Amino acid sequence: MKEFDLQSLVRPNIWELKPYSSARDEFTGDEGIFLDANENPFGRKNRYPDPHQRRLKKALSEQRRIPVENIFIGNGSDEVIDLVYRIFCEPGKDRAIICPPTYGMYEVSANIHNVEVVHVPLTPDFELNIDAILSHDARCLFVCSPNNPSGNRLKNVERLLEKFPGIVIVDEAYIDFCSEPSYTERLSRYPNLIVMQTFSKAWALASARVGIAYASTAIIALMDKTKPPYNVSAFNQEEALKALSKPEKQAYRVDVILRERAILENELPKLPLVRRVYPSDANFLLVEVDNADKLYNHLVTRKVIVRNRSSVVRNCLRITVGTPEENRILLEELSNYTQS
Numbered sequence: 001m002k003e004f005d006l007q008s009l010v011r012p013n014i015w016e017l018k019p020y021s022s023a024r025d026e027f028t029g030d031e032g033i034f035l036d037a038n039e040n041p042f043g044r045k046n047r048y049p050d051p052h053q054r055r056l057k058k059a060l061s062e063q064r065r066i067p068v069e070n071i072f073i074g075n076g077s078d079e080v081i082d083l084v085y086r087i088f089c090e091p092g093k094d095r096a097i098i099c100p101p102t103y104g105m106y107e108v109s110a111n112i113h114n115v116e117v118v119h120v121p122l123t124p125d126f127e128l129n130i131d132a133i134l135s136h137d138a139r140c141l142f143v144c145s146p147n148n149p150s151g152n153r154l155k156n157v158e159r160l161l162e163k164f165p166g167i168v169i170v171d172e173a174y175i176d177f178c179s180e181p182s183y184t185e186r187l188s189r190y191p192n193l194i195v196m197q198t199f200s201k202a203w204a205l206a207s208a209r210v211g212i213a214y215a216s217t218a219i220i221a222l223m224d225k226t227k228p229p230y231n232v233s234a235f236n237q238e239e240a241l242k243a244l245s246k247p248e249k250q251a252y253r254v255d256v257i258l259r260e261r262a263i264l265e266n267e268l269p270k271l272p273l274v275r276r277v278y279p280s281d282a283n284f285l286l287v288e289v290d291n292a293d294k295l296y297n298h299l300v301t302r303k304v305i306v307r308n309r310s311s312v313v314r315n316c317l318r319i320t321v322g323t324p325e326e327n328r329i330l331l332e333e334l335s336n337y338t339q340s
Ligand SMILES: *Cc1c(COP(=O)(O)O)cnc(C)c1O
Pocket: 075, 076, 077, 078, 079, 103, 144, 148, 171, 173, 197, 198, 199, 200, 201, 206, 209, 210, 211
């Protein structure tokens, strides 16, 4: 790729920004009488969390074999998306490319920041339109792989990393359900790459709001200085650490979900009302049916809640893979409905 100049892509106010220096930045030891942060001296939950999430980053670093300096921890992936706009896109001036149908937050966050969105839709079989993407001038490009809501892993991302002149954000929220390797393996090669992951899906911690970005040390340093100082609570850091300490539990759950996904992929097409089940590399299936609105409403009356995506992909429901029992009930309700 061409000479990469990070500074030319960063908003000047962010490049120059002097970060807030917290009490925990100015003294980092564990021992002593702490009278430096105006905390309440009583109680067990009285102290501010580590602003740099050192223990969590170290554990993640060991597990993913990625240096600590290349890891950012956010208050969910939402915070990572928000920071990308803050750092790289001048409101009212710079643009971002999004490839619908995809995750809605890329666009909502752009709108919050008054950043113009260029839509380059995926092809009818949900692949990237590389030439169309490269024909636009933009600071950032959001690519979701495996993609939500289509479920497939996108091909040719590497070509974009080679050719796109701005920052490429590859959202890998569902990577642990996919047999192909993560783009984190390409970090040392592409200084314009940010890989997003999350504790919300395979790690079963959606309630804790812990998102991850992997990128060059320079980009991680920009994210670290731009984020709110105590962006991830001590409780949430603790929960993420606990989850990381039991990788076999995570692997077992992912296995069950993959087995269940295969069952649904096999059984759903047998139902007359199902027209098509799209191939999935994630923990959900995009399913085309005869009449998505009607079926969605019926399932709600049966207390089975799926996501009606017919506004973005015609007559499609997005069905998350549940427990074996939940999936059995789903299939039962669908076949009863067919027969009625
Ligand atoms: C679920 C999901 C996330 C996770 O978001 P969090 O804020 O980390 O919970 C990120 N990206 C996509 C595409 C998702 O579907």
